[in-house]
Amino acid sequence: MDAIPSDGAQAGATPDLAIHEIVQKLQPLLDSGRLDNLIDLLSIASDIVDLLDCAMVEKLATLFEQTTSVSWELGNAVRMAKSQTQALEHPDSLYGLLTLLREPDTRRGVGLILRTLNVIGRQL
Amino acid sequence: MHGGSAVIRIMIVGGGLGGTMVANQLVAKLYPEIVRAKVKVSLLSNSAEHFYKPAFMYVAFNQFFEEELKRSERSLLRPEIDFQVDEVTRFDFPGQTLHTRSGQRHGYDYLVIATGCVPAPERIEGLKEAGDHFYQYEPARQLAQRLGTIKRGRIFITVSFPQTPNVPHQCGIAPVETTLMLDDFLRRRGVRDKVEIVYTYPTTAQLMRNCLFLQRPTGEILPGLFEQRGIHFQRGFTLDKVDPDQRIAYSAEGDAQPFDILMATPPIRAVDVVIASGVSQAQGNEGWLPTHHETLQVYGLENVYVIGDTVDLPVSKAGGACHNQAPVIANNIAGEIRHGSADAIYDGRVQAVAQMGLNAGMPLWYDYTHDVLPTPPNKLAGLLRNGFNRGLYWAVARGML
Numbered sequence: 001m002d003a004i005p006s007d008g009a010q011a012g013a014t015p016d017l018a019i020h021e022i023v024q025k026l027q028p029l030l031d032s033g034r035l036d037n038l039i040d041l042l043s044i045a046s047d048i049v050d051l052l053d054c055a056m057v058e059k060l061a062t063l064f065e066q067t068t069s070v071s072w073e074l075g076n077a078v079r080m081a082k083s084q085t086q087a088l089e090h091p092d093s094l095y096g097l098l099t100l101l102r103e104p105d106t107r108r109g110v111g112l113i114l115r116t117l118n119v120i121g122r123q124l
Numbered sequence: 125m126h127g128g129s130a131v132i133r134i135m136i137v138g139g140g141l142g143g144t145m146v147a148n149q150l151v152a153k154l155y156p157e158i159v160r161a162k163v164k165v166s167l168l169s170n171s172a173e174h175f176y177k178p179a180f181m182y183v184a185f186n187q188f189f190e191e192e193l194k195r196s197e198r199s200l201l202r203p204e205i206d207f208q209v210d211e212v213t214r215f216d217f218p219g220q221t222l223h224t225r226s227g228q229r230h231g232y233d234y235l236v237i238a239t240g241c242v243p244a245p246e247r248i249e250g251l252k253e254a255g256d257h258f259y260q261y262e263p264a265r266q267l268a269q270r271l272g273t274i275k276r277g278r279i280f281i282t283v284s285f286p287q288t289p290n291v292p293h294q295c296g297i298a299p300v301e302t303t304l305m306l307d308d309f310l311r312r313r314g315v316r317d318k319v320e321i322v323y324t325y326p327t328t329a330q331l332m333r334n335c336l337f338l339q340r341p342t343g344e345i346l347p348g349l350f351e352q353r354g355i356h357f358q359r360g361f362t363l364d365k366v367d368p369d370q371r372i373a374y375s376a377e378g379d380a381q382p383f384d385i386l387m388a389t390p391p392i393r394a395v396d397v398v399i400a401s402g403v404s405q406a407q408g409n410e411g412w413l414p415t416h417h418e419t420l421q422v423y424g425l426e427n428v429y430v431i432g433d434t435v436d437l438p439v440s441k442a443g444g445a446c447h448n449q450a451p452v453i454a455n456n457i458a459g460e461i462r463h464g465s466a467d468a469i470y471d472g473r474v475q476a477v478a479q480m481g482l483n484a485g486m487p488l489w490y491d492y493t494h495d496v497l498p499t500p501p502n503k504l505a506g507l508l509r510n511g512f513n514r515g516l517y518w519a520v521a522r523g524m525l
């Protein structure tokens with residue numbers, strides 16, 4: 001049994017060999033009295049699986065999308081704006097900034113920020 | 125390799141999963157060139173919306189609303205991408221130009237074709253009239269209405285493969301997934317004991333013959349899985365024609381089977397503009413583009429790549445394939461631009477979590493040289509699949525995962 005290679009070749013091992021291999025790996029944890037922690041962790045993981053249902057996963061997944069999409073959009077915008085700004089030889093002139101403000105996309109962005117503040121205010 | 129100061133134009137056609145992922149990953153890969161305006165990435169799609177197509181399968185069982193399965197394509201694309209809603213009506217490959225429905229012409233230096241495929245039930249006599257399917261939203265809604273009201277009878281399931289040898293139908297595991305979902309759905313409705321389910325498979329399924337699935341290991345576990353649930357199954361039924369009045373499905377092997385609902389995986393084909401380009405060598409005017417199985421370039425064309433459902437490769441026409449093809453194309457185009465060679469290689473990898481009934485899932489992967497090794501379906505994988513359907517997918521499309 002000592003001849004079991006430890007490189008993953010035990011995938012096709014018989015159940016006896018597999019159990020022996022697992023026991024060997026767990027022995028140090030057992031010796032130091034720490035196996036209980038792992039069993040507790042397993043039982044928490046198992047509780048979580050029991051508690052999760054489709055509706056909760058749907059809520060978590062939606063939350064995931066909402067947070068990642070906002071951070072993705074903000075990150076992309078800052079990265080693009082930063083590289084455009086860095087590419088300028090001189091900082092924007094006052095007139096240049098006003099020209100930027102006149103662009104429909106800029107006005108849409110400013111509108112979004114003002115509306116966001118408005119909604120935040122409404123909730124105060 | 126490109127010298128001089130002209131902008132290199134990369135044009136992507138199709139804003140589905142393949143096109144969206146490639147566009148986002150090209151921007152990430154070629155960011156220094158994009159910032160210096162040396163490279164421009166554009167995406168043309170005939171739809172302003174992006175659909176999570178696998179959700180159509182759930183629509184058939186009243187598990188998804190239309191509003192939940194789509195997002196605006198613009199919201200999935202990085203801001204550096206020039207996105208236009210327009211339909212490509214002609215590829216002029218020698219002139220490196222695209223013609224569009226709005227009358228515009230777009231020149232390109234690199235082109236990625238990502239126009240997917242479409243169901244073509246009209247290719248089998250009577251199927252369009254009498255059959256149902258879940259590969260598009262409206263047909264899936266119609267099927268949902270039928271499945272939600274059937275009280276007794278016979279649901280007959282058929283799978284049609286493309287005529288082109290060794291090319292699969294869309295999403296290989298979908299017929300098995302929906303058969304198992306159907307069983308659960310009818311049990312929930314309390315009518316399962318009065319409705320017979322018959323799963324059939326054609327004689328030729330890519331390289332396999334007389335089987336229940338296109339890969340041997342999975343095919344071998346299916347009889348056990350079906351017997352447990354009282355699902356009948358039949359090999360060697362290649363749907364040939366349907367009699368809508370008598371409600372009988374005829375096979376090319378000479379069999380005739382009655383049905384109350386015919387839940388079919390219909391024939392598929394590439395979109396019109398790809399077929400009309402004349403580049404395809406596929407049988408039956410199916411239009412699959414001749415694809416280099418490693419670099420994903422289109423044979424016989426310069427600087428043209430293809431991704432997703434339009435390829436003629438033996439791997440599943442699935443999002444899980446696009447996911448592994450997109451980085452290869454992004455690396456190959458970046459490699460061609462930067463040092464004149466396309467060195468990244470696609471190994472045929474596809475991964476997914478199959479929906480095995482309404483609650484259970486089965487993670488799977490395979491590539492050109494390995495088949496899927498089926499594992500016991502379980503609840504956790506079912507929840508993972510649900511999480512993917514409801515949220516993770518959009519992060520994948522954005523190129524975040």
Ligand SMILES: Cc1cc2nc3c(=O)[nH]c(=O)nc-3n(C[C@H](O)[C@H](O)[C@H](O)COP(=O)(O)OP(=O)(O)OC[C@H]3O[C@@H](n4cnc5c(N)ncnc54)[C@H](O)[C@@H]3O)c2cc1C
Pocket residue numbers: 137138139140141142143168169170171174176177178179180181210211212213238239240241258259260294295298395397431432433434441442443444445446475476
């Ligand atoms: C019911 C169902 C279940 C599925 N289940 C799974 C699953 O569980 N796992 C999985 O991995 N995959 C699954 N798939 C497959 C997956 O959805 C597809 O493989 C994937 O969407 C293919 O991506 P694509 O980019 O090639 O094509 P598509 O996503 O179809 O995108 C094509 C795009 O091109 C656009 N277009 C078409 N013609 C033109 C034109 N002439 N000009 C401009 N634009 C054009 C279209 O509007 C569309 O946006 C399933 C598919 C279906 C239908």
